[in-house]
Amino acid sequence: MESGASSIEESPLVCRMYEEPYPEVDQVVMVKVKQIAEMGAFVTLLEYNNIEGMILLSELSRKRIRSVKREISVNQEQVAVVLRVDKEKGYIDLSKRRVSQEDIKKMGEKYYKSKTVHSIMKHIADTEGVRVEELYKMFGWPLYRTFGHAFDAFKMALQDPDKAFGQHLPKGHLRTVVLKNIERRLTPRPVRIRAEIELTCFSYEGVEMIKEALREGEACGTPEIPISITLLAPPQYLLQSSSLNHEKGIQLLEKAISVIQAKITEHHGKLTVKSSPRSVTEADQEKLQTLMDDLERANQEVDGDYDDSDEESSFEEGVAEE
Template identity: 50%
Template sequence: MASGGPNLECRMYEAKYPEVDMAVMIQVNNIADMGAYVSLLEYNNIEGMILFSELSRRRIRSVNSLIRVGRIEPVMVLRVDRDKGYIDLSKRRVSEEDIARCEERYNKSKLVHSIMRHVAETTNIDLEELYIHIGWPLYRKYGHAFEAFKVIVTDPDTILDPLTYEVKETGPDGQEVTKVLPAVTPEIKDALIKNIRRRMTPQPLKIRADIEMKCFQFDGVLHIKDAMRKAEAAGTNDCPVKIKLVAPPLYVLTTQTLDKEQGIATLNKAIVACTEEIERHKGKLVVKDAPRTVSEIDDKLLREQMDNLSKMNEEANGDSDSEEEEDTGMGDVDVENAGFHE
């Protein structure tokens, strides 16, 4: 940290030490003869210790299989000596439920801390001062500052404007006077809102389902196109549905939404509409993969698959013009003209 700059070191919570029987997130720093020395990540890296006897309920065959330098994980607080600063911890006493709750809390706290630290740095204010005036009051009022930050994304005034703090001054008559001041200056408010919106604005999820669809009737291609249109018509403004041909008879349905359950329900509705239409013409639809969230990696793999199939089709078409393809019941679907390519 540059000389004269703000102090950016501070615990995440108002309490200087964790409570006994509380699960906390630690990072292992060193393994000694008696146990492991660790840093409590939520409490400004104060030191704690896990005795080897508190590593596992079972017989320890290898310490390295249970704990390693650099590892980050939840443990249980056994004892806290506030005078001497000793904190004894246990890995073997932390339950699966404790682990889940600790990880959820820590991930939220880490995001809040990152935002607060950046705001303190850019506005040249000590991080602890920012926590005293803004962060910890929000923890007290909302249970976790993360919940308040979520509201700030859309309604910052409701959360930030009521925050105040008191200062005591000596008046002209020598009497002590208490003044109530706004905790959030315009500069801090602007920095907070910008950082929170940049880091916490929810990103839409991509939901996808894979189906196989066939129709061997005369004009089967047209019936498949009609079924695809029915699927897209099942979408809404919040959950638009798109359907693409990968390679006959494989298709993918996709939608993007902030609400995972809504997206899955919409795609299921689209599959039902598509099934009813194709079966009306004695076709068949089979769900290969039910609606689920997909990542950018999944999208990339799908694009690569479609590109490879497209190249293979081009090479096949260049070699010969086989009329046997007419027997598939699919033909060459003009997906682009039907509005199914992005």
């Protein structure tokens, strides 16, 4: 197995994630199922350069197994605990049934960090024409020893590169390249969130009630997560926001919709959610912009008497047209 591992490592972009070539007994690792046999499942250890291991049938589950394929399937990623390590043969015995829910949660967080660091290291190695293992030896593994995980050092480097890298990565071309890659991968980017609703109110003061309900919906926004409401085409309105925290952004738009619904219901109006709050891609935004441009041109063709000296907010204009 050792000879096989060394032949794989001839590729300059292939390397284990951690300094030690093999995991320790009782260590929790991430594996990928490669083959299922009567005796159990053959797997590769994703953090250790895909060296091979095996989960015996008796170690797959605490429950009685009627079908191995129902318990585990090829190409699945699984969390396993190391039972035995034969470094001479390069073979590892693992267990899936001895893994706790806490192990799974912790491993998920650790593997995400390790995979992110590995991706950055591989990209730098590729663009700089060096072996990824050399980068790990130079500063990657020393950062693991110093900070517990290189990911934490990378995050610190966004604010204080000198404190994060110290003597492991002196100022110069390579540090500049590393920082650019870290910024590209780890700097939080706001997520665009939007929802679509239909809003109607046929009471005597219906137009004013719709305006007021929409204003209260926009007021749910915060300085960090502002909310804007735009008319699409009567009676459809678009709620939009942008947030570094996807979950909070969704919750805030949901709150805005609830506030609008409560307000308009007081006056016998109706709100229908056409599209629940969700994150959207750049492609979605481009399609939306195209739609808005088309609607604006159509409105300009129909409404030649519009006086922009008395311009109101976008949703107020739309309500007035109704």
